[in-house]
Amino acid sequence: MKQATISSRLIHSPEFRLAIIALAVFVLMSVLSPDRFLSSQNLTSMAFQFPEFAILALAVMLTMMTGGIDLSVVGVANLSAVVAATILTQYAGPDMSVGVAMKWYLIAFAAALLVGALAGLANGALVAYFGLPPILATLGSGLVFTGLAIAMTGGSAVMGFPDIVAWLGNGKLIGVPVPLIVFVLLAIGLHILLTKTGFGLRVTMYGANPLAAMFAAINVTALILRVYVIAGMFSSVAGMIIMSRANSAKADYGSSYLLLAVLISVLGGVNPYGGYGRAIGIVLAVLSMQFLSSGLNMLQISNFARELIWGGLLIFVLLINTIDWASLGQGRKNSNKSG
Template sequence: MRSGKTDGQLVFLIGINALVVIAAMILVGDRFMALYNFQSMGTQVPELGLLAFGVMLAMISGNGGIDLSGIALANLSGVAAILLAPSLVSPDAAPLGYFLTFSAIALSVGMLGGALNGALIGYAGMTPIIATLGTQLLFTGVAVGLTGGSAQQLGYVPLIDDFGNMPIWGVPRTFALFILIALALAALLKFTRFGIHLFLMGSNPTAARFAGIRVKSILFRTYLLASLLASVAGIIIAARTSSVKWDYGSSYVLVAILITVMAGVRPEGGYGRVICVVLSATALQILSSLFNFMQISNFFRDCAWGLLLLLFLANARVHWGTYLPPVLRRTDRARS
């Protein structure tokens, strides 16, 4: 049953990607199909995709799991790194050392934030919504407090700028990193004990506990991993935009949830696929880019994202098979 349903979702998402690209070709034309445009879209997908992975992991773990603190932690990681790193390594003398220090600080902040989320949800038994709502405010608040609310400039460090914006063999480096992370995450979920236990726990927490799965520890690690991915997103954001600010990406909480819901991840837990989240993120980015080309206002884009989220929630509830003619219906039923 599981493989049948995933196939449908995968085909559906590939179809959506194709549909949006075709729409863009008709509405915008050659300018849209330029390599440069695809590279530019490729640099923007990773940050959203990584945040969506975090939401996906939280949702898979079930019991109302959700991570609302992702973008707040990404921004806090960037802020902490940009404030601390220059005092440890000089960006001009040792750019590589600087970048590594920067990344290490950001990832440590991600670890700390994730440990907080994980401890609150896993060990203290707080509801994920309240816990991540609270940490979202806390992370944002610390970022505001540390910077006084102003944007922090990274300055031009060629190495970091290249990482954030320059393609290598035609592929943006951050996008390549994103794909590597996606592969690693897929392998983690599919082949390790952690992954298998996570899905079991999400499908039936009571059964999982009686089967001897250490629910608390799995929850802790799930939210830790989600936060770690968020801090990677923070590094990518800092590299791409050469600056960090506490309120960067204020609509990313919505967009990350939209991507996961569009990818067919079940909000009630126990199901979700990495490849679907990747495809869903690319589809949304292509659509967003199309809006840019057509000079549609950001306000309308927010409206469209909200409506799309509701539409895809509805899509998960409708059994399209029953509206098909009987001949097609049989194959559909065989698959599901």
């Protein structure tokens, strides 16, 4: 009995559905273009491509679990990268010894994380202290962060880094792309945070009912602040990877990533109204997206078609989830019974 409910819960979970979609896309692409899609070259290049927006998706997901959203992730990523890049170009040139460059790189990285944390703190304060709806708070702050990056750079790219900057985005560790390792570590970290810690359970409960969380003596303000600070710092990491891969920092890099990050979160089964979300869902959603877009690349389909297919996939998944809940099977029976 108990066993049955667990397995039926598994089958009905959005993650299970997503795993099937990811698998289906993978198989489809492998069949359509077996030589190229399954080539190690393609698989590696995929592993380099997705971590930057996948990490942003993790940030968005965490805020979405509280019933909020972070529309400023790209702004934070770019601002962090611009700050780090400014430090690097100011104090470390391309022709510096590795040791010294390393020192400055770590300082720049720390500065980027600090920027992310501060930006997150600002978002959290706007939501928790001033009572702004998260959409508006992060819409406005996102403009401010991007704007600060523009004001700092005059809108042009900052470049001319020491070589070690390239490692984070382009390097390999025991044959595995470094950005992939970073993403996996962050995803595992977020999974542990959400499922094993008091913080994670509080986030889930707050997302389910913010008012009840307050009445249950949860420190709501501190919780929200921490959520947005973590989201901000995740965004900084993504910013550093973007900077490394582009070998430069600019205020308007990755402008399509916001859509992508929100899309992946929803695709990953996170409830946009809060209270439900799993890191594994994000991983599966990212994989489906990447398989799809890279497969489409193989098939010589234009970049614009990718946008079309991403959007279509998002709506498709939304439709599947909604139809399943509202009008089929148990949903209807339950709603009748409550009468």
